[in-house]
Amino acid sequence: MYTKQKLNENEISILAKGLKFVPSPNIKNAKANLLIDFQELARKMRCKYQFDDGSNKFIPHPFQQKTGYNPSLANNAIEDYIFATKIEIGKLNTKKIKSNMSIKEKIALSTLRNNKNIIIKKADKNSSTVILDKDKYDKLAMDHLNDPIHYEQVDKSDFEELIKILNEKINNLYRKSYIDDTTLKYLSIPKNTRLGRLYFLPKIHKVNDQDRNQLKVNKEWLDNINITEYHNKKADKNSSTVILDNDKYNKLAMDHLNDPIHYEQVDKSDFEELIKILNEKINNLYQKSYIDDTTLKYLSIPKNTRLGRLYFLPKIHKVNDQDRNQLKVNKEWLDNINITGRPIVSLCNSPLEKVGTFLDYFINPVVKQQRTYTKDTTDFINKLEKIKLPQEIIMCSFDISSMYTNMRHEEIIEAVDRAWP
Numbered sequence: 001m002y003t004k005q006k007l008n009e010n011e012i013s014i015l016a017k018g019l020k021f022v023p024s025p026n027i028k029n030a031k032a033n034l035l036i037d038f039q040e041l042a043r044k045m046r047c048k049y050q051f052d053d054g055s056n057k058f059i060p061h062p063f064q065q066k067t068g069y070n071p072s073l074a075n076n077a078i079e080d081y082i083f084a085t086k087i088e089i090g091k092l093n094t095k096k097i098k099s100n101m102s103i104k105e106k107i108a109l110s111t112l113r114n115n116k117n118i119i120i121k122k123a124d125k126n127s128s129t130v131i132l133d134k135d136k137y138d139k140l141a142m143d144h145l146n147d148p149i150h151y152e153q154v155d156k157s158d159f160e161e162l163i164k165i166l167n168e169k170i171n172n173l174y175r176k177s178y179i180d181d182t183t184l185k186y187l188s189i190p191k192n193t194r195l196g197r198l199y200f201l202p203k204i205h206k207v208n209d210q211d212r213n214q215l216k217v218n219k220e221w222l223d224n225i226n227i228t229e230y231h232n233k234k235a236d237k238n239s240s241t242v243i244l245d246n247d248k249y250n251k252l253a254m255d256h257l258n259d260p261i262h263y264e265q266v267d268k269s270d271f272e273e274l275i276k277i278l279n280e281k282i283n284n285l286y287q288k289s290y291i292d293d294t295t296l297k298y299l300s301i302p303k304n305t306r307l308g309r310l311y312f313l314p315k316i317h318k319v320n321d322q323d324r325n326q327l328k329v330n331k332e333w334l335d336n337i338n339i340t341g342r343p344i345v346s347l348c349n350s351p352l353e354k355v356g357t358f359l360d361y362f363i364n365p366v367v368k369q370q371r372t373y374t375k376d377t378t379d380f381i382n383k384l385e386k387i388k389l390p391q392e393i394i395m396c397s398f399d400i401s402s403m404y405t406n407m408r409h410e411e412i413i414e415a416v417d418r419a420w421p
Contacts, residue, residue: 005118005133010108014101015129019122023109024099031094038089042082049074063186121199141198163189244314248334252341253312262405275301275351282355299358301351308350312341343405366419 007015014021025033050071073079101109112120119137121130132140145151167189174184244252257263279301286296319337326333347353367373374380400406 005115007131008108010102010104011112014105014108014112015120015131019120019129023101023106024097027094027096031089031092034089034092035086038085043070045078045082046071046074049078061182063183065182065186157195159195163191163193244339245334248339249312249314252314252339253310256312256341256343259402262402269307271307275303275305278351278355295358299354301354305351306349308352309346309348311344311346313344315340315342363416366416366421369421370419 047069099106112118117134119132119134121132121137122128170179170184170187170189173179174181179187282291282296282299282301285291286293291299316339319339323333323337327337347356368375374383
């Protein structure tokens, strides 16, 4: 709790149930709600009778809007079932069920709902419930919005103009036959739409243990805590957040790139030549009827594409316990630690982005059929449990340095060729 307000035990009890807690329904409306739900089931049954031809080949449009269409009566068998079920629902005796909240908790819930001095939100990194003083929440929001790099204050909102521009672009897509009638109807923006609502998830995982302990004994300590943003990197092997000095990160990157076995520095990039070669190969596939018009259009690389972006995920799991302990008491010890990184190339808007997606579409199902395929840790454990091994067996693992950069393209192509059905 990051509030100076003192909550009573009933308020704490109801908050401890979590933000996904659902109070028991009111018994007075149980039968009426059941009938409403059954009416929707009956509507779907009639729709299926009217539109389903039994071929099971119907593929719904991905952008089909719900119309609430209520068809006319179905055949006698379906209508008899609907009528008989309604009669049985009407005969049901609703039993009183025990509420999952005490009377005091119901009062506490109402009090919390009407308390304008606090904000109740989900935490950023987990499902914890966070209670913040409203002025603290407002400060958090304004600190974020006052960043001149990412935000600019405007005198007035051109909201209607924005809707007009978007609808013009959507209609332009329709006129050029990029989208169909259903997608046009789905994308078109009505006049009664509203601006998006901005809210913030408190980053309480950024609060250090010292501040947490102080807050337990002194609520006024809240004034010293800044719940704010950080610029950081994700760790390589888990969801931990890593904060690195910029020079340390640059050294990590250069140490990796200066490996002469896997990397070679070139005087200039033959980027335009690469695009030309790829487009020639794509057109060759089309001429040989391996791909259709739509796939050709999807794969063809435009001139305004860019090189992929290289970044690194720090391998902090490689840092030994001795170095970790030294670092806790002496930040200068960081100079003695060699942090390596996993290279990642972001292919967004690069020549290989759509080519990679295309290859993945066909190769991924084949990979999953292989005897050696392991989906994730859970799949690995499930497979181990099915294997009976002698007691003297010792389990070990191999750590391959720069595995992907060590894999030759020719070997990968041969492996795919062998696995292809």
